[in-house]
Amino acid sequence: xxxxxxxxxxxxxxxxxxxxxxxxxxxxxxxxxxxxxxxxxxxxxxxxxxxxxxxxxxxxxxxxxxxxxxxxxxxxxxxxxxxxxxxxxxxxxxxxxxxxxxxxxxxxxxxxxxxxxxxxxxxxxxxxxxxxxxxxxxxxxxxxxxxxxxxxxxxxxxxxxxxxxxxxxxxxxxxxxxxxxxxxxxxxxxxxxxxxxxxxxxxxxxxxxxxxxxxxxxxxxxxxxxxxxxxxxxxxxxxxxxxxxxxxxxxxxxxxxxxxxxxxxxxxxxxxxxxxxxxxxxxxxxxxxxxxxxxxxxxxxxxxxxxxxxxxxxxxxxxxxxxxxxxxxxxxxxxxxxxxxxxxxxxxxxxxxxxxxxxxxxxxxxxxxxxxxxxxxxxxxxxxx
Numbered sequence: 001x002x003x004x005x006x007x008x009x010x011x012x013x014x015x016x017x018x019x020x021x022x023x024x025x026x027x028x029x030x031x032x033x034x035x036x037x038x039x040x041x042x043x044x045x046x047x048x049x050x051x052x053x054x055x056x057x058x059x060x061x062x063x064x065x066x067x068x069x070x071x072x073x074x075x076x077x078x079x080x081x082x083x084x085x086x087x088x089x090x091x092x093x094x095x096x097x098x099x100x101x102x103x104x105x106x107x108x109x110x111x112x113x114x115x116x117x118x119x120x121x122x123x124x125x126x127x128x129x130x131x132x133x134x135x136x137x138x139x140x141x142x143x144x145x146x147x148x149x150x151x152x153x154x155x156x157x158x159x160x161x162x163x164x165x166x167x168x169x170x171x172x173x174x175x176x177x178x179x180x181x182x183x184x185x186x187x188x189x190x191x192x193x194x195x196x197x198x199x200x201x202x203x204x205x206x207x208x209x210x211x212x213x214x215x216x217x218x219x220x221x222x223x224x225x226x227x228x229x230x231x232x233x234x235x236x237x238x239x240x241x242x243x244x245x246x247x248x249x250x251x252x253x254x255x256x257x258x259x260x261x262x263x264x265x266x267x268x269x270x271x272x273x274x275x276x277x278x279x280x281x282x283x284x285x286x287x288x289x290x291x292x293x294x295x296x297x298x299x300x301x302x303x304x305x306x307x308x309x310x311x312x313x314x315x316x317x318x319x320x321x322x323x324x325x326x327x328x329x330x331x332x333x334x335x336x337x338x339x340x341x342x343x344x345x346x347x348x349x350x351x352x353x354x355x356x357x358x359x360x361x362x363x364x365x366x367x368x369x370x371x372x373x374x375x376x377x378x379x380x381x382x383x384x385x
Contacts, residue, residue: 075108115239
């Protein structure tokens with residue numbers, strides 16, 4: 001028979017005939033698991049002080065809330081032993097019972113460990129000033145689909161988040177102050193599932209009794225927050241859970257190396273962009289200045305043969321007193337000696353008098369001066385270019 005509020009558990013209705021010899025004062029019943037698997041292995045179920053006039057009894061009578069205690073589940077084999085008291089060593093009987101995978105509408109979850117494990121990712125975020133945990137997951141196809149019931153359907157996902165109360169080395173993380181939700185799903189188990197997500201509050205609010213308003217159970221962010229997702233099939237069997245860390249206080253105080261690398265790359269890109277802008281700007285300014293440079297004079301330049309008439313000032317020596325209209329001696333001025341006709345008579349065979357050189361048209365110009373075509377008067381009246 002189904003066990004009320006049992007987790008895929010059933011109850012045996014054991015019946016018997018009265019003893020043929022001395023009447024029994026009372027009876028006791030033992031139920032021992034005969035299947036050594038994880039789902040079927042359980043301690044002995046024992047009922048005693050059963051009235052001697054009874055001809056049937058339920059084992060176990062109630063669901064035991066303590067874990068790892070007596071449990072009778074479909075798909076397992078059990079040895080049932082009935083003992084009549086006072087016991088003389090002979091008044092007992094044994095019966096081996098093999099249960100089917102589904103009994104009285106209750107199906108075995110012995111193969112629940114073969115259900116696929118969800119791949120879970122989780123992180124915390126702020127939504128309108130409230131800290132939430134975003135849990136996302138996907139379901140891969142089962143590793144051994146042929147070892148599951150054919151056509152097994154998904155029913156819902158059981159999603160929870162809570163504080164980790166044991167070290168990371170512990171094989172089974174234990175949660176405290178959990179917040180859980182059910183996410184409905186359909187479809188066959190062997191097809192897997194795409195990515196799904198849900199937002200879970202860090203603070204679970206519930207209505208208080210007696211009309212005192214609402215109470216909340218805060219989860220203090222001083223330890224790790226773990227997110228857990230399990231698949232529940234149509235039989236109600238819960239598969240292995242996928243876990244992920246939603247918040248780690250040790251990592252929250254560390255600055256990720258990737259952040260530094262990102263800012264360094266951004267700064268380097270800004271420096272390179274600024275250098276490129278300056279280089280392009282310098283070339284543009286140079287081109288503008290070159291375009292605004294005045295055109296060179298194309299006409300010939302005549303040599304200055306005498307002092308201009310408009311230059312009335314006379315240079316004085318250091319001993320002469322300054323006279324009105326004369327230029328004072330200053331290191332900022334360079335004395336220019338103008339060539340006269342008397343100077344043209346002076347010279348030797350290695351010198352060419354200025355009067356014999358006649359400048360022509362401008363050939364070219366640059367940063368070091370201008371180049372003209374010229375003619376030279378040679379002795380004897382010959383002229384060369």
